[in-house]
Amino acid sequence: MNTVDEQYLDDSPCTDSNRFRPAVSSKTSSFGPLNGVISEPTTSITLDQSTFQASVPSTPPVVPQENQDTDDEALLESLSQSLYSNDHSILGSSNWNHPIVSMDVPTVFAGRNPVSSAENQEISSWDKNFFILTSAGKPIYAMHGSDGQVTSLMGIINTVMSYFQLHNSSDIRTISCGKAKLAFLDRSPIFLAAYSDRGETSNELINQLDFLHSYLLSSLSQRQLTRFFSRRENFDLRNFLEATDFENLDEICSLICERLYPDVLLGALQCLSLKKTHRAQIHEAMLQCLLKESDLPRGTLLYGLIVAPDNKLCSVLRPRGHTLHTTDLNLLFCLIFHHFQNLQDQQEMWVPICFPKFNSSGFLYCYIKLLPNSTKAGPETNSGKRPVLVLISAQKDAFFSLKTLGGNLFKHLQANSLIDHIYRAKGIKISDIPAPLVHHFIYKSKKHVQYIIPELQFVTQAEDESQEYEKKIITYYQLIHNSVFRDNGSAHSKSTLNFVQWEAAEAVGERSFEQAVFQREKICMMGLAWTTPKFELYLICNNGTNDKNAVLKSAKKIIKWCARHEQRLFLSDGAVF
Amino acid sequence: MLQYVTVFDPSQSDGEDEVHKQLLLYHSFEDLEITLNEKLGRIGMIQGIWSLTDSFGGMGERQEKVVELHKEVILIIKVECRFFISLCVSTEEGRMSPAIPHELYVSQLWYCYQIFVLHYGPFSRFEDMGELTDLLNEQIVPFWHHIQLKPETIVRRGIAGLWPDGCKVSQLEFDSSGESWESLINQNILLAPENYMAVKDVLVYHLPSYNDQNAQFAGRRLGYKTYGLVRHFSDDISIVTQLSNWIYHLHAVHGDLSSHVLAGNAHYEEAPSGSDGVENAADNSTELSSAAPSNLQAQGRALLHNLMLPLSFAYDAVHEVGSTTGISKSMSLIMDYVPRWDHNASRERENDRQRSRCGYLISPLCSGMLPMSYRVKKVVYESSDGHLRSFNLLFWFYDDVLVVTVCEPEFAKIWDSQYLEDLSYKFRESITRFYETAFQHAESKAKGPSKRESFAYTTYSKITKEIKCSVPAWFDSKSDNRGSNPMKLVVDGVDHLFGLNSQDASELQDANRNPWGLDIMGSLLGFRNDKTNQNVAEEQYPHFDRRYENFLDGMTQEKLWGLQVQTIQFLTSIKNSNRACGLVEERLSKLNNGLLCYIKQDDESVSVVIRNWFEHREDFESHKRLSDFGKVLG
Incomplete structure (x- = not known):
């Protein structure tokens, strides 16, 4: 693998992008071993992505020496763009207008989670929350918030849900206000509610609630639940659940909200990559x-x-x-x-x-x-x-x-x-696939109801930082996923190809000396969603990518690669007796 | 479809005994008896939902909320910090036809409020809540009644109806050679010594009628980008958006603007209900007409009902206008009172439509026997010092152009008929120039007929509040559902009743001289009255060199609506995106039906561009970047 130095100063307004940047030294490749895991490509690697890292022109560009896909013009063009790009790097050098392609992913999302997760945080300070209560209004579980905070809230949730059942004989589904949503799920004798200010769709929230409810059932079973509540409507389920149940609920909520866990989003599961x-x-x-x-x-x-x-x-x-x-x-x-x-x-x-x-x-x-x-x-x-x-x-x-x-x-x-x-058996790496400019992707095979996802390669040693990074990636995927599905979960059309791009608006006014000398990494993120009757592909590109043709070519390569290795990547029938 | 609309102000109740005081309006569109307790229960629940969602932080900033139930949607907006307006719409299959996204209903709630404020001022200005309730009953109930009867009111606004605080502007391109029509208005009217400071503004709208479906297929319809406010001249008046949306609303409801429509005297009448479900029979008459002969009984009921409607409606019309004016049984008055919605494209009518027409709709030149609202339209606004002030509005039309003159209420010259004749002449001069420069370009004449644009677009500026849209609106719904609308049957019936369909246009012109000054814009019915206003321009514009069309103009109306719904879904999705401030978000979607949709959203604007992938595949493949065509918007 080629070694590339970090040759620009990331001074982007988004502090997150700095925090998640790996500590790359001159001896460490950004695709090098991580956390002790030996990098062993499982397929023929045709391209090392680290060559796309930005460089200043004074440094001799690192040109890939081997396995270059010679017929990929877009790639070469992108290479030339990325390697020689020098946009706003030196005072007066305004002739350089090529975008910078970075390996890092800046955040483009609005968030309002409190820094510390102290118990006395206001409920309103969380942008996502789950509530589980009984149909009599007794709290069972809340993802965030103390008992004192959530008890009254759950009382209102219970009233609202019961009101519409009684008066309109119709279940309430969601309350929405712009991107903020409150979704409800009635699984009497259990009521569930989810709040999200992350722009998630109703269907997504309801699926998450269904998953939480399924966990409760997996622990108790519907029969047992019905028995409890048929005896006493105001039965307090908290007394019956064990500490491990609450830990598991916490874990599931954290998986859904904070980690790279697309299983619920996609309704699919991951399979170990293994030779046929x-x-x-x-x-x-x-x-x-x-x-x-x-x-x-x-x-x-x-x-x-x-x-x-x-x-x-x-x-x-x-x-x-x-x-x-x-x-x-x-x-x-x-x-x-x-x-x-x-x-x-x-x-x-x-x-x-x-x-x-x-x-x-x-x-x-x-x-x-x-x-x-x-x-x-x-x-x-x-x-x-x-x-x-x-x-x-x-x-x-x-x-x-x-x-x-x-x-x-x-x-x-x-x-x-x-x-x-x-x-x-190793998980796949993004470098296994000859898909230039792609930072990360998820490929779901609809036939197998399974998906593949490359290992995250930028995770630092620090647990909280890696978690933040995972959250950032999954938020990208949520947004990209939601761009091809309606609020009720149905697809916009049988097959859809959708590019999503986030770009920082041009800064107005004169640049300070510091800004002019030290290069800023401009936010220019692109994602792609491609759904067909056979597969769904979601990918996130490196920062600075703005060539849709090149991204589409990469997407096609991923699809081709997945189809070629289908039997290794997905579990088809299993052992049937 | 609609279930109920309610307006309430929780601050009106001080204790449990006064809870009922908070209820200002509750109107049910269903025939169910609802007790006061139930009504209070519903508004209580709406308040509960509002405060529940406020407690989560992110939801508290916006003043609109949507509660989705499995069978209905409750839409709530909060105005003036304390008044709630709420609408409940049934979403059961078959009841919402055509299926209208709830985002458009929310916009209608805002329009409804805007129109009320335009006429009577903000809710909080009323000290007597009883008075407010009366006015709400007068204004808001008919507003929703029209939508209940004619859901196409919403459909006709199309995608441009997604931004209720925006104003659709027309994008006519004027030939720059010679004197512009704007300068004629500026010099001859706004800057004229007698008008200076008294005529506050002149708003010029281009409102081509899209009712004629045949015109669309014959390639004689103007592109939708020409629809809307063309120009207004002063930045002093703050009601341009509200005024424009009111005019667009009336146009969408009635299809044409007439004196009665603008004066607020034309209302749709609901078919009589309660007598063995006659209303339902009429509503479903399309189905009935195609049903098997076994349905004869039902058909007979519908037929009888349809026959009776015209009579009752015509008499009601005569009676109502007659009682206000002292004139009754005037055939011409009936003709004018009822706006015409249906256009059977007979050859005579086609010829008529090619003639240029002009006249006044609301003007003091109207007969003095007509109510004041026919002579001058009053609107109110809140001035910068917090006082409620009013403007007098006068309306002229020149073919498809509506000219609204905004005057100070103290400006007495408008009552001078000579002054009005002069003003009208000046307007006509200017609008003649308008037509010459907008549609008859010397260049395009040389080049031949202009090409259709290969893309359609919609843009909304969050700063200027301007909506530019070239995605055609669905104005032909009634033609497609011939006979399904009870109101349409009424109007047809009126024509038949007086045997007008058999007469030719020249007879009509002579036979129906109308001394009342009532007119209708863009209709044969109004054409008959041209002579009465004595303002028929001799110039004819049978052919426009420029039609401002795009590739969607040839599309069937159902497909077009499907496309708009799809685009609204895309827009809703991007609107709900968790994008941080200061970022530009772009999406480029290609669906398997060939729809290629580019959407860009930033802190200042939203832009949508639609193209057909199959038509321009080669172009796209040769493009380096697919989004390049987004640059056409600048």
């Missing part, structure tokens, strides 16, 4: 183990899953004609990686979980065990998280049967070195 043959071998192993288990009565096992860290599905064992709903899987993954990760090597868990979209009235039982350590790959990846085997049964007493099945499967996987492959 390896995945097929794992599926074969799962099937063989199941068939060999002659003691296991038919129907005991409903589903078997191997899940890699970061909520990535690796492989699935399922009965013919049955699949699990994406929401159910998302919830399961959330629980596994935020709740059950403290398992020791030899520990197993047998947990009842309700899969609300599968059957909201009953529980299924999950046998959960970490995959044994790999012999060849590094012992731990992804900040200590390890892949997990989940075996799901409808029978309460199937633990030992499933334990045997799990043990056999582990042996089989280890014997064929398949566990090593799972451990060694």
